[in-house]
Amino acid sequence: MALLPILEYPDARLKRIAAPVTEFTPALRKLVDDMAETMYEAPGIGLAATQVDVHKRVIVIDITKDKSDLKVFVNPEIVEADGEIVGEEGCLSVPEYYDNVRRAAHIKVRAQNAEGTPFELEATELLAVCIQHEMDHLKGVVFVDHLSQLKQMRVKTKMVKRHREQARR
Numbered sequence: 001m002a003l004l005p006i007l008e009y010p011d012a013r014l015k016r017i018a019a020p021v022t023e024f025t026p027a028l029r030k031l032v033d034d035m036a037e038t039m040y041e042a043p044g045i046g047l048a049a050t051q052v053d054v055h056k057r058v059i060v061i062d063i064t065k066d067k068s069d070l071k072v073f074v075n076p077e078i079v080e081a082d083g084e085i086v087g088e089e090g091c092l093s094v095p096e097y098y099d100n101v102r103r104a105a106h107i108k109v110r111a112q113n114a115e116g117t118p119f120e121l122e123a124t125e126l127l128a129v130c131i132q133h134e135m136d137h138l139k140g141v142v143f144v145d146h147l148s149q150l151k152q153m154r155v156k157t158k159m160v161k162r163h164r165e166q167a168r169r
């Protein structure tokens, strides 16, 4: 297993569109393992391959406190969505910034696991929010892209400052 570096906003690579996974190989298993380790270490409740500069449709999620329910979604598609929920989101690619985002309250997702076996899952609340947040990453969308232009400018300024300070250390 290995920890993978996480891209930070406004890195242009976070805008890339992930390609569908076509081959379920040991390399895919390793990617999933490394992404899970990276998510747990961060710590975060989800991670999209885009965030570790791998532009494939792969997501890992575990919203439990005790790391007891790792969910892997390969080639996820939302097949049903209804209702609205507004919740505060954060992102490992936008450290130390949190803001409210509107999402569908209830979704049905169709995906494959790391072995390629298809499954469907219904989700509400935090799990639904997290799946939508991760699926946005696969489309090159970061949660701050849902905020006003003014807020986006402020977040960019804050991140550029953060990266400048990191470079001086």
Ligand code: GNR
Pocket (backbone or CB within 6 Å): 043, 044, 045, 046, 047, 048, 051, 088, 089, 090, 091, 092, 093, 129, 130, 133, 134, 137
């Ligand atoms: O760790 C994370 N927490 C979180 C909280 C509210 C809504 C979404 C998330 S996902 C985030 C990890 C991350 O950046 N995934 O892409």
Ligand code: NI
Pocket (backbone or CB within 6 Å): 090, 091, 092, 093, 133, 137
């Ligand atoms: Ni994120």
